[in-house]
Amino acid sequence: MKRVGIPRGLYYHKYSALWESFFKNLGADVIVSDITNKKILTNGSNACVSEACIPIKAYFGHVIELIGKVDYLFMPRFTSVARRQYICPEVCGVTDMVRNSVKELPKIIDTEINLRESRKNSWNAALYTGEFLTGDRKKISRAYKDAVNEYKSKRRALKFADTEFGASPAKDNLKIAIIGHSYTVYDTFLNMELMKKLNKYGASVVTLDMLDYLVSKDSCKELDKQFFWDYGTRAYGGAIQLIKNGRIDGILALTSFGCGVDSFVDELVEDKIRKDSDIPFMKLVLDEHSAEAGFLTRLEAFIDMIVRRRDNDFYISTSGKHLYNS
Template structure:
């Protein structure tokens, strides 16, 4: 049985069910690297170029964790996951970055994921990947269809039951939305267990994955020009859904230091929120030097402000403007 290693970083958090089911259906043993920890991040940071963002550095560490344990490492080349839109350049090039920096790598399955022109290209990617393990195209096709159904089912389970977003949220519970890439929102080590901390404050967490992508895409038509990046559509359109829901108490933007995509997208998102709502908004920036104490202090202050506004019935400005002139 061939052993396929999958680094637990970047788009693993979005497509893990698809990938793992697909490889297992092809009779491969799937070995996933450990959850991000200090050792993985340190090894990755020491090997990767210093200018890279923290998710890329962590990914390097995850790849290194698999060396000597597997026959193949699955490192897909992400170019596009949505029509006419692209992925972050660093994520696009991470496979070559790893090849040039990490020694003694096993064979790499470097499938290109490029759905810019047509979603049908996903089948070509699956076929290319499957042929590393078997020459039976029928078996690859069956494995892919089964994996895709499994993936879609899990994605549907993430969304709220009712068609109108927010209708299933508990009325008396604090609701905080997190806007960010899946690899920062769901990597609990990099974000210092942000969702868990919010839950301890009695808050329900909403992420972009819980929102309807097609609604987000349609919402972005108000812009003069559509986003070059898929994440821009999800974040900006998601912000509009959150505003319209009327059920969000606060919005957190989770970003990595040095992220070029976020530096542009987050600005537009924040301006939209400030202009069309009074929802408190805060940006949290992550890197390998982030201290949990400072992170926790900012988070506590943010939650405290929201609770005071809601429970005490008075308005505290979230945009820095004076409300009263003495």
């Protein structure tokens, strides 16, 4: 039985159900690196260029974690995951970055994921990947179809049952939305267990994955042209959905220091939120030097502000319309 290793970083947090199911259906022994920890991040930071963002550095560490444990290393070469849009250039090139920086790597399955022109390219990617394990195309086809069904089932489970983002555990429960890449939102080590902290403060969490992508895409038509990056569509369109919903108490933008995509997209998102709503907004920036104490202080202050604002009948927003006109 061939052992296939999958680094628990970057788009693993979005497509893990698809990848793991596909390889298991082909009879492979799937080995996923450990949950991100200090050792993994340190090893990755030491092997990676200092200018890279923290998710890239963590990914390097996950690759190193799998060396000597697997026969194949699954490192898909992402180009596009949405029609006529691209993803982060660092993520696009991370496979080559790893090849040139990390020694003694096992054989790499470097499937290109490029859905810019057609979703049919996903089948070509599955066929290329499956042929590393078997020459039986029918078996690959069955394995891929079953994996897609598994993936869709898991994705549906993330979404709330209604447009109100589901029922809260309590009537006065806060709802906090997190806008960010899946690899920062769902990596509990990198974001210092942000969701768990919010839950302790009595807040339920909404992420971009819980929103309807097609609605987000349609919402972005108000812009002069389409986003170059897929994440821009999800973040900006998602912000519009959150504003229109009317039941969001606060929005957090989770970003990595040095992220070029976020430096552009987050500014548009913040501007949209402040112009069209009075929802409190805060940006949290992550890197390998982030201290949990400072992170926690900012988070507590944000939640405290929201609670005071909600409980104060005389609250007046500090943004939006002027109180007096000269």
